[in-house]
Amino acid sequence: MTNGNGNHRGFWKTRLGFVxxxxxxxxxxxxxxxxxxxxxxxxxxxFVLLYLACALGVGIPIMLAEFTIxxxxxxxxxxxxxTLRPGSWWVVIGYMGVLAGLLILSYxxxxxxxxxxxxxxxxxxxxxxxxxxxxxxGYFASFIADPLEMIFYHAVFMALTVAVVFKxxxxxxxxxxxxxxxxLAVILCVLMVRSLTLPGAMEGVKFYLYPDFGKITAKSxxxxxxxAFFTLSLGMGAMIxxxxxxxxxxxxxxxxxxxxxxxxxxxxxxxxxxxxAVSFAKLEPTEGPSLVFSVLPIVFSRMPLPTLxxxxxxxxLLIAALxxxxxxxxxxxxxxxxxxxxxxxxxxxVMGAVIFLLGIPSALSFGVMKDAxxxxxxxxxxxxxxxxxxxxxxxxxxxxxxVGWVWGTKEAQKEVExxxxxxxxxxxxxxxxxxxxxxxxxxxxxxxxx
Ligand code: TRP
Numbered sequence: 001m002t003n004g005n006g007n008h009r010g011f012w013k014t015r016l017g018f019v020x021x022x023x024x025x026x027x028x029x030x031x032x033x034x035x036x037x038x039x040x041x042x043x044x045x046x047f048v049l050l051y052l053a054c055a056l057g058v059g060i061p062i063m064l065a066e067f068t069i070x071x072x073x074x075x076x077x078x079x080x081x082x083t084l085r086p087g088s089w090w091v092v093i094g095y096m097g098v099l100a101g102l103l104i105l106s107y108x109x110x111x112x113x114x115x116x117x118x119x120x121x122x123x124x125x126x127x128x129x130x131x132x133x134x135x136x137x138g139y140f141a142s143f144i145a146d147p148l149e150m151i152f153y154h155a156v157f158m159a160l161t162v163a164v165v166f167k168x169x170x171x172x173x174x175x176x177x178x179x180x181x182x183x184l185a186v187i188l189c190v191l192m193v194r195s196l197t198l199p200g201a202m203e204g205v206k207f208y209l210y211p212d213f214g215k216i217t218a219k220s221x222x223x224x225x226x227x228a229f230f231t232l233s234l235g236m237g238a239m240i241x242x243x244x245x246x247x248x249x250x251x252x253x254x255x256x257x258x259x260x261x262x263x264x265x266x267x268x269x270x271x272x273x274x275x276x277a278v279s280f281a282k283l284e285p286t287e288g289p290s291l292v293f294s295v296l297p298i299v300f301s302r303m304p305l306p307t308l309x310x311x312x313x314x315x316x317l318l319i320a321a322l323x324x325x326x327x328x329x330x331x332x333x334x335x336x337x338x339x340x341x342x343x344x345x346x347x348x349x350v351m352g353a354v355i356f357l358l359g360i361p362s363a364l365s366f367g368v369m370k371d372a373x374x375x376x377x378x379x380x381x382x383x384x385x386x387x388x389x390x391x392x393x394x395x396x397x398x399x400x401x402x403v404g405w406v407w408g409t410k411e412a413q414k415e416v417e418x419x420x421x422x423x424x425x426x427x428x429x430x431x432x433x434x435x436x437x438x439x440x441x442x443x444x445x446x447x448x449x450x
Contacts, residue, residue: 017177018242018246018250018255019255019258019259020178021323022067022233022242022255023181023259023262023263024177024180024320024324024327025233025238025242025323025324025326026231026232026233026259026260026262026263026324027262027266027323028231028320028321028324028325029108029115029317029320029321030231030267030324031263031266031267031320032184032188032267032270032292032320033111033292034230034231035227035270036271036273036274036291036292037287037288037289037291037292038223039051039208039275040274040275040278040286040287040291041285041288042215042219042220042223042224043212043215043216044209044210044211044275045207045208045209045211046211046212046213046220047215047216047223047224048208048209048211048268049211050216050221051224051228054224054225054228055228055231055263055264056260057436057440058225058228058432058436058437058440058441059228059229059260060256060257060260060432061400061429061432062229062234062235062396062433063234063256063259063260064253064416065399065400065403065412066237066238066243067240067242067243067246067252068243068252068412068415068416069240069243069399069407069412070241070243070244070245070246071246071252071415072084072411072415073244074244074245075244075338076094076244076334076335076337076338077093077094077236077240077331077335078091078094078095078098078335078338078339079338080094080240081094081402085406085407088406090402093237093395093398094237094335096391096395096398097235097236097237097395098237098331098332100235100236100392101236101237101332102351102355102358103383103386103387103391104230104236104328104384104388105325105328105332105355105359106356106358106359106362106383108324109157109158109161109325109356110154110157110359110362110363110380111321112157112160112318112325113152113153113155113156113157113363114144115157115314115317115318115321116153116157116318118310118314119315122307122311122314123307123311126139127139127297127300127301127306127307128297128301128306128307128310130297130298130301133281133282136298136301137283137287137294137295139297140293140294141290141294141366144366144367145367145370146367147363147364147367147368150363150366150367151363151364154356154359154360154363155356157322159352161322161329162329162349164322165326165329165330165333165352166349179319180316180319180320183316183319184266184316184317184319185262185265185266187309187312187316188266188269188270188273189269191309191313192272194299194302195272195274195277195299196272198277198302199280200276200279200280200282201276201277201279202276202279204276204277204279204285205272205275207275207278207279207285208271208272218444218447219448221444222389222444222445225389225393225440225444226388226389226392226393229392229393230392231263231267232259232263233324233327234392234396235391235393235396235399236331236391236395237331237395238328238331241330241334242327242330244334249419251419253416253423253424273296273299274291274292274295277298277299278291280298283295289366289380290366329355332351332355333347333348336350336351361380362380364379365378365379365380365381366378366380390445393441393444393445394441396437396441397441400433400437403433404433404434404435404437409426409429409430409433409434
């Protein structure tokens with residue numbers, strides 16, 4: 001298949017392939033690693049509700065908008081906006097997306113590297129020797145403080161990402177998702193049962209599910225919104241790019257609901273694994289990025305066949321992380337391939353190398369650079385905060401305004417209905433896209449400012 005520029009682009013083979021790939025992009029470290037730790041930092045239950053509200057009220061409509069733009073134009077975000085509104089400044093959404101993709105991938109690969117390392121450490125039995133729960137945390141802390149190990153695993157994860165994206169759309173991406181998605185859900189359910197039956201588990205469940213709105217600040221609301229964009233891979237054109245590989249037969253509305261539903265399920269399950277174990281081990285839920293990696297070995301060690309369980313878990317998490325990181329690299333690469341006419345291999349390898357270098361300070365943020373401050377944060381936190389809490393919501397709000405007011409919800413509706421029978425709930429969607437999404441993001445930015 002070729003697009004308007006006559007370039008060779010891939011297409012999804014099957015409907016399920018597309019849904020799985022989009023869900024693969026969404027489900028990743030954001031659900032399993034980031035969601036529990038920021039929920040812990042933001043007081044638990046009330047934050048979970050805010051996150052769900054953002055995902056349903058803002059995430060769903062924007063995801064559908066991105067898919068629609070992508071399928072309409074069959075182009076990367078920059079090209080797509082240029083095509084829909086030639087010569088206008090709306091194309092900044094595309095450029096911001098490429099920038100956000102670059103920034104996110106730079107530290108995403110660092111955490112992806114942690115999963116690779118934890119596969120190795122499971123296999124050589126380093127994770128099942130802890131005398132007490134605190135030791136698991138100490139072990140992880142000294143691991144992430146080691147500069148050589150950090151950079152090495154960061155490089156390994158980036159190399160894996162590059163290797164998959166090299167093969168193009170269905171060669172690599174589609175296949176990787178088939179096994180991972182159901183597998184990850186199943187193993188999280190098993191771990192959840194173990195976690196919930198640990199002594200003292202209920203205190204953690206209460207923290208996680210009982211909403212105490214007294215703990216919510218403007219910053220928490222911003223983080224909940226940022227997290228909704230981050231876990232659903234929205235606000236930077238990733239779903240425009242994936243939608244651009246779609247053929248006309250897909251049902252965009254039901255694909256959207258499926259992708260969001262599955263992502264929320266994985267996030268909520270991850271919380272039900274982590275918090276009961278946190279209270280069992282008498283750890284602090286506010287620990288931050290290391291929370292999940294410090295807590296999981298505690299759960300594994302209280303199961304039969306701990307080595308097997310932890311290896312399988314980290315392998316699945318690695319695949320989940322890879323199906324996300326490839327979508328980040330794909331956005332960046334698609335821009336160079338479509339707009340600058342680079343060859344796929346060149347775009348992927350050059351940008352992979354650049355992003356790897358950009359990620360080195362993040363890789364060192366838990367060790368040699370842990371005291372370096374960028375606007376009061378470590379480099380890792382700074383890049384994460386900039387990209388996830390600001391660039392993504394801003395890109396998403398602009399996308400909503402573009403579709404709602406400039407391109408027009410009528411045009412979008414036509415595209416949705418091009419092959420499927422009817423766009424149900426189109427009025428609700430139009431309302432959310434035109435009013436709710438832009439206003440919510442603007443209000444949250446303003447609240448954070450004052
Ligand atoms: N959604 C992924 C996760 O939760 C991360 C991710 C992949 C992403 N592609 C994205 C985030 C695009 C924002 C935009 O792990």
